[in-house]
Amino acid sequence: DAKTTQPPSMDCAEGRAANLPCNHSTISGNEYVYWYRQIHSQGPQYIIHGLKNNETNEMASLIITEDRKSSTLILPHATLRDTAVYYCIVRVAVGTGTASKLTFGTGTRLQVTL
């Protein structure tokens, strides 16, 4: 029941910006968009999350469209260590709304090359 759609794979040259798109056209007004990455089946690593506004931290930037139906994760200067599966996730309410879950899809496999 993932609410997101991502391309299965992308390539990026080292040193260039990696722009990973995500569609979440059925997102509700109070649902957050989260991005995680996973390397070699280690635990998912948190990257960034947001609700409406664009967000930036030391790892990446998150650009959310005004209608909130899509977003883009930007890694400004990709390195070989950024090769991973990137998950775009909508955090949805569970049960009566006092709980929530992350609904993972299949993600985008980003390959950074020399």
Add this chain to the structure above:
Amino acid sequence: DAGVTQSPTHLIKTRGQHVTLRCSPISGHKSVSWYQQVLGQGPQFIFQYYEKEERGRGNFPDRFSARQFPNYSSELNVNALLLGDSALYLCASSQGTPASGNTIYFGEGSWLTVV
């Protein structure tokens, strides 16, 4: 500061046995969630606990159960293990109420192999 810690990191069980997986959340985090990740797929939600109460449950059979202790650590129990239960089991913790937009951190997981 320590992140989310899980134990054991790897274990092998036989079909029909029982397993207990443990999770210690980040200090100060009161919400703990469990996820199952089968090879080649994204993690799937199993349970969420907050303030020692179950707040949410995913589409998993009753063989799966969990609890949260007064120190906010958590255990995931799986009875009558099946081959299909072989997976990476992930624990995640966050501060504040489960419905808020807090940052959620995952542990490195427990690899369970059922033979």
